Amino acid sequence: MSGPPAASAASPPALELRHVAKRFGGVLANDDVSFAAVAGSIHALVGENGAGKTTAMRIAFGLLAPDRGEVAVDGVPRRFAGSREAVRLGIGMVHQHFALVEAMTVTENVVLGAEPGSPWAIDLAAASGRVAALGRELGLPVDPAARVARLSVAERQRAELLKALYREARVLILDEPTAVLAPPEAAALFTVLRRMRDRGRTVVLITHRLSEVLAVADEVTVMRDGRVVAAREVQGLDAAELARLIVGREPPPRAARTRARPGAPVLAVRGLTVAAAAAGARTGGRPRRHGVSFDGRAGEILGVAGVEGNGQTELVEALAGLAGPFGRPTVAGVSGTVSFAPPGLAANGAAPGLVDLAAAGVRRRRQLGIAHVPEDRRRRGLLLALDLAENSILGVHDRPPAAVGPLHGWLDRAAIRRRAAAILARFAVRPAAVGLRAGELSGGNQQKLVVGRELSLPPRLLLLAQPTRGVDLGGSALIHRQILALRDAGCAVLLVSSELEELMALADRLLVLHRGRVAGELDPARATAAAVGLLMTGETAAAGAPG
């Protein structure tokens, strides 16, 4: 059952790891890992966060040197001194965090380091033609002359793909490529991957999503705790069995969905618009929200669906009080009103008594009980160079139990560490060492830390943007259970997610955004995924769109 599949006698595997081991400090990240991707196939590498998938592929791409074992390309053992040699042998890798120069065009990025023409004159016209041709050949629509800064996440990913293909990669490693994509974009990516396979290229897809493995992969290698626990063909494999292999036991139960008992509205949004300047250069200067109005109720999860870049980010940041540069109260650029029921008022009283939040900055909003899980945890949510205890108090560092004494000026380090340890334990952050720096955690554990911190505020209104991004099955189920528990305790939840499955499973009501407008509101219990997908692409004729 374990061990690599018998390599076909005809041709050696395009990419192979043989008994690779790699240790980081005290952690054995890869322990005797053997992996073989058959030429001309799509090979999924799956496992929970921290299973060692990315480490294995970084070794295969020459970014890390293995402590033991070797890498073989087309059956020939190779020793890489860096990724340049891997690229020369036809291996390409698209990382989870893109490596693009924002100020440059797609073509300039693609040819960076492999510029055509003579050493003193880059032939950009020829390069541009080749980039366009590559894009056409594989169905990767991207404008070669567009500046990267103006591209959406999906378009950036295409630029990264083109970068690898331009270097004539025959083996393409993609690290969690769908983590940042909406369902239609992911489907489009899979079409491209299949096309590449059909033309003889080999694709290694690192993922933790079962549905992707079953939908697109020919073969799958499952890793757990740094070891390969299974390697087999995908055909004949079902989701339950795969999940068992990944988790090593029966998969955790999905969060049991209970009926919401919505209370009084605690949040009223009326005509919210974020202007270009406040939304930042990222959006290319276009206003991204156009008069959005809705209510959020206590004890209810309001889901927000939409293809990434249709105003969800701006909505959440505006509600958190964050749209201005340097985090000033969002006076300029944001119009419309946001009102909130401050604590102390009766949740079910006849007069809810909403107060306008226009003058309230982030700190005030946090004091009122508005918690926020940002979509980009590394940029917004974490202090990578500081330790987990210090990360655990961000946003509550100005009040007890973190701060004590006159003016709440003293940090009570013992209390902070105790509280941090409790959060790490409750949200299964590993390793649960409060003295570790946040940058030393894996992506999934970083996310659990941020979610844990925000859910421990404790919030009256919880703003969630991609709360389970990059989190494995067990962690996602845990986060979902905690969110539902909070809802049942009377918290209002706004859930923005690019994972339709997550929205359908959790949301009590579902708003669909398109181009900064509410394209429709649906009841997730009755709506189909197809109907939501249609609204997301802007088809307003879909059923169930109220005024």
Place this chain on the structure above:
Amino acid sequence: MSAAAGGGPRGRARVRARLAPALARLAPWAARLAPARAPLLALLAAFAAGALLIAAVGDDPVAVYGLLLGSALSWPDGIGYTLFYATPLLFTGLAVAVAFRTGLFNVGAEGQLYAGAFAAAWVGIAGAGLPSWLLAPLAGAAAIAAGGAWGALPGVLKARFGAHEVITTIMLNFIAVAIAGYLTAHRYRQPGDPILETRPIGAGAHLARLGSLLPGLPARIPLNLAFPAALAACALVYVLLWRTRWGYELRVTGANPDAAAYGGIAVGRQLVLGMAISGALAGMVGINEVLGYRYRYYDGFSGGYGFTGIAVALLGRNHPAGVALAALLLGALARGGLFVGIFSEHVSRDLVLVLQGLAILFVAARRAGSAATGDRRSRGQRLPRSANP
């Protein structure tokens, strides 16, 4: 063979088990000292490279280094002067470190210390009749306030207009020196004095020399109360940055301003505050120079304490304890360098500057190296280890 080596694998495991608690107790300490490793290595490398240089010009490295350290560490003159030379570097090193922790590169400590020194002299002159218990603290407070204000200015410019602090602090250096020089020349110079310096400050503003307080230390050594004040400033900066919420807000802003804003921290205010504290620390150089040593403002007295402070902060890894060690080291080099210049055959006192420069270069090179490889651990593990037995 293995039996001789310690009772076979089982015996070795037992020994390891017995050692484990002791090792576990030592581990936190080892982890605490780990940040000191890189600067120490850089220092050793700098001295090694310096030895080659000394040998190349035809001197004996052992003798020169012996002279350097011997003259810096002799009692009482060596140590007294080493500590005296270290005092301004303690202040400027702390100043630069606090700014770095807030995410700012303060190249303006030089201008801030001139502002502080001039303000101290001005109060010392204007309040000449006041009693000591009032005048000395007032003059000291003036140094702190003036340095802080001169530091806060680039902070405000950055917070309000996004002006880069490296540019503005460099420019403000020139302005501070020019204003102080002008006022000295045209307002506060002793008539007929050929030197560009102010009238002396009132006796009430003089700080006591440590020689008058410590037995065995001659009073001719200008080491004064500013030195213990500098050590106290180190402790205060540590407490501020790591034990109070205001320090936490400064460090969070320095670590990630986007996350600081997300956490409800007013980032612009932190930039101003960080620069003001940094400038105040730099301004305290005036306490040592004016109130403790020259008893007047002397044009161009610093000659680069503010810039050497950048080196001190880098070597000290922006931590008060590290800054203290680095300042003492550079103070010792400054003292020893004098003697090397006088008593060695071919080496001039510039050797000290070369050693300083090399140490900074090696610290910086190590950082650039780790940034380039993107993986701090990959350097040591680049070579695949052969299979272990």
